Amino acid sequence: MGRLQTNKVKKVVENFHSIQSVDRPELVTCIARTLEKLGREAYPIFIQVNLSGKTTQGGVREQDLFPLLECVALQPGIKVMGLMTIAPLAEEEVVRETFRKLRFLRDRVNSSGILREEVQELSMGMSDDFHLAILEGSTMVRLGRALFGERVK
DSSP, X not given: OOOOOGGGHHHHHHXXXXXXXXXSHHHHHHHHHHHHHHTOOOEEEEEEEEOSOOTTSOSEEGGGHHHHHHHHHTOTTEEEEEEEEOOOSOXXXXXXXXXXXXXXXXXXXXXXXXXXXXXXXXXXXXXXXXXXXXXXXXXXXXXXXHHHOSOOO
């Protein structure tokens, strides 16, 4: 699957209600330019935060979250609806701690006042761990395999 490429942003913005994988300033800038050209405002995004530390996984590193949010705050057409993360395949307590950390980060973002509006959503939890995510405050889960079954290769 991979990261959202900037050359695909126009198609994504035209065809989808929101983007859940924003993770770098150049993507934010590209989305903002595209929205301006299309005359759209208040386009919802989620900032993907990499809390696992795995370099093979997308998302902004925790220490780079606030600089990325500063970039987003300068773009009037973008509205941060929430934060998103993917938990590592690990034992239950590690997974729950990852989800707790994202909730804590959302609360820090909101108390900082860096954005015009509070961040409401937490997109965390997939087919294998959504029940743990809900226990830790998830407001949105991604259940592809649970609903549609395994991918056919």
